[in-house]
Amino acid sequence: MNRLRTILYSLNDGLCNLKHGGVTGVVSILTIAFSMLNLGLFLLLWINISPLLKGWMEEVKVLGYLKEGICESRIENLSGELAKMAHVEKVRFVSKSEALERFKETLGEDRSLLEGIEDNPLPASFELVMDDTSGIDALEDAAKRLKAMNEFDDVQSGREWVHRLYAFFLLIKIVGFLVGGVLVFVSIFIISNTVRLTLINRREEIEIMRLVGADRWFISVPFLMEGIINGFLGGAISLGLLYLLYHVLRCKLNLYLLSAIGMLRLSFVPYSAFFLLIVLGMGIGGLGSLFSLKF
Amino acid sequence: MQPYFNEQQIVQIYHVSKRFKHNCQALEDITLEVEKGDFIFITGPSGAGKTTLLKLLFVEERPTSGQIIVLGRNLNRVRESNLHRLRRQVGVVFQDFRLLKDRTVFKNIDFVLRLYGHPPKVREKKAWQILSMVGLEKKIDSYPLELSGGEQQRIAIARAIVNDPPLILADEPTGNLDQKREEEIMAIFNQINARGATLIIATHNRSMISRMGKKVVSLDNGRLVSGAVM
Numbered sequence: 252m253n254r255l256r257t258i259l260y261s262l263n264d265g266l267c268n269l270k271h272g273g274v275t276g277v278v279s280i281l282t283i284a285f286s287m288l289n290l291g292l293f294l295l296l297w298i299n300i301s302p303l304l305k306g307w308m309e310e311v312k313v314l315g316y317l318k319e320g321i322c323e324s325r326i327e328n329l330s331g332e333l334a335k336m337a338h339v340e341k342v343r344f345v346s347k348s349e350a351l352e353r354f355k356e357t358l359g360e361d362r363s364l365l366e367g368i369e370d371n372p373l374p375a376s377f378e379l380v381m382d383d384t385s386g387i388d389a390l391e392d393a394a395k396r397l398k399a400m401n402e403f404d405d406v407q408s409g410r411e412w413v414h415r416l417y418a419f420f421l422l423i424k425i426v427g428f429l430v431g432g433v434l435v436f437v438s439i440f441i442i443s444n445t446v447r448l449t450l451i452n453r454r455e456e457i458e459i460m461r462l463v464g465a466d467r468w469f470i471s472v473p474f475l476m477e478g479i480i481n482g483f484l485g486g487a488i489s490l491g492l493l494y495l496l497y498h499v500l501r502c503k504l505n506l507y508l509l510s511a512i513g514m515l516r517l518s519f520v521p522y523s524a525f526f527l528l529i530v531l532g533m534g535i536g537g538l539g540s541l542f543s544l545k546f
Numbered sequence: 547m548q549p550y551f552n553e554q555q556i557v558q559i560y561h562v563s564k565r566f567k568h569n570c571q572a573l574e575d576i577t578l579e580v581e582k583g584d585f586i587f588i589t590g591p592s593g594a595g596k597t598t599l600l601k602l603l604f605v606e607e608r609p610t611s612g613q614i615i616v617l618g619r620n621l622n623r624v625r626e627s628n629l630h631r632l633r634r635q636v637g638v639v640f641q642d643f644r645l646l647k648d649r650t651v652f653k654n655i656d657f658v659l660r661l662y663g664h665p666p667k668v669r670e671k672k673a674w675q676i677l678s679m680v681g682l683e684k685k686i687d688s689y690p691l692e693l694s695g696g697e698q699q700r701i702a703i704a705r706a707i708v709n710d711p712p713l714i715l716a717d718e719p720t721g722n723l724d725q726k727r728e729e730e731i732m733a734i735f736n737q738i739n740a741r742g743a744t745l746i747i748a749t750h751n752r753s754m755i756s757r758m759g760k761k762v763v764s765l766d767n768g769r770l771v772s773g774a775v776m
């Protein structure tokens with residue numbers, strides 16, 4: 252009961268102290284906001300890219316775009332021939348109109364852009380879905396054979412750019428973790444130094460409290476509360492900044508660029524991430540205070 | 547010989563010596579007993595060891611040798627984590643005041659009231675009462691550094707006595723006060739003493755001591771010179 256009262260009192264005190272907290276308080280809040288923003292950006296990137304990667308990795312395809320004016324019977328023949336090729340699991344024919352439908356779907360709300368267009372500019376195509384055992388050689392082999400047929404205008408084997416992109420994202424991931432790791436260390440360094448500064452300012456205060464009869468709990472709770480409140484504010488600020496960044500990105504990023512890499516829309520971090528950022532911020536703030544209290 | 551605890555004695559000091567680093571012998575073989583309800587002055591020239599002796603009693607310092615019993619507790623055996631229980635029963639007026647600089651006068655008093663778990667209404671009332679007793683009720687919302695030395699000293703006194711502790715230790719409590727304030731504070735101390743509290747006051751102010759006519763213990767160079775009543 253008494254402990255609860257101490258906590259409530261300290262919470263109130265902590266809120267009042269924000270006004271007095273001064274530079275060290277602001278530095279703590281901003282440091283926490285910065286590291287949480289960093290984490291948030293990671294999450295944002297991850298949430299938007301990982302489904303893409305997954306999709307790409309699942310669909311290893313060879314695409315053959317047909318020339319204009321190939322008759323239906325030839326298309327049926329082709330379909331049979333292609334299906335007999337090694338490692339081809341499935342052959343799918345995409346007609347001109349289907350291609351247009353798909354494109355419209357991709358555009359979503361922006362499909363009205365296509366309304367003015369009368370001729371369908373998209374070619375019909377064959378999609379060869381390769382089986383799981385097909386290596387990059389089988390893929391290239393299939394692509395070569397398609398190229399050799401004169402019904403095809405252009406042939407793309409997904410593997411090449413999937414591989415290249417995969418390597419690219421691996422690079423992003425590594426760089427991201429490195430930068431993130433460095434930033435986390437920098438944040439911890441800044442926080443521990445701020446806390447140390449605070450502690451030097453407060454060592455005398457803590458000593459006085461002990462001499463007039465305050466126990467550990469009584470002394471710790473207000474500092475803990477202050478740290479937790481700072482952490483909460485830091486986390487909230489990081490969320491705000493993250494949303495702002497997300498908003499700017501969504502407005503500035505070229506929609507066609509996005510749909511070209513298969514990203515239909517940019518999504519924000521889920522609510523559970525709000526929770527994560529704020530709770531983690533509170534944790535860092537509280538721990539920072541606790542570390543400073545090793546008196 | 548192991549000292550035994552005597553109900554009558556609130557402070558028992560047996561053969562206590564205190565040596566600081568650099569071989570500075572602050573106290574040497576002090577033996578002293580203080581009875582419940584006593585009002586005692588500890589006097590002596592500056593550097594005699596008065597402050598050190600008081601510090602031993604609320605365990606800001608620990609003796610190099612000897613035994614101290616305060617309020618029935620052998621201080622050598624009280625663990626650091628249990629010191630707060632002792633300190634809540636000992637009101638200390640520090641020579642250098644030791645107020646919390648970033649809190650108002652009210653919060654400074656409120657802090658020690660909260661240690662006793664009083665509800666807010668009671669704390670407010672007690673804080674106001676004690677501050678008007680030392681004539682500082684108008685400064686309740688000031689910060690310590692906005693006050694004069696004498697005013698800070700009176701806040702320190704108010705903080706030491708607000709919880710009615712059975713033992714009060716005061717280190718030069720009137721060092722920054724003029725004669726009129728000094729007499730007011732001494733009147734308050736007398737009143738508290740009359741209600742049963744024990745007071746040990748360190749001072750080099752001989753004229754105040756002679757005016758009060760209480761027990762006097764004299765220190766010189768870390769040694770007890772006399773325990774006579776003046």
Ligand SMILES: Nc1ncnc2c1ncn2[C@@H]1O[C@H](COP(=O)(O)OP(=O)(O)O)[C@@H](O)[C@H]1O
Pocket residue numbers: 566567570571572590591592593594595596597598599
């Ligand atoms: N923390 C300390 N470290 C080293 N020497 C100290 C310390 N505190 C006090 N002393 C020395 O102990 C002696 C007694 O000091 P003190 O008790 O403050 O005397 P008084 O209060 O009677 O003026 C002095 O010589 C002082 O220099």
Ligand SMILES: [Mg+2]
Pocket residue numbers: 596597598641717
């Ligand atoms: Mg002194």
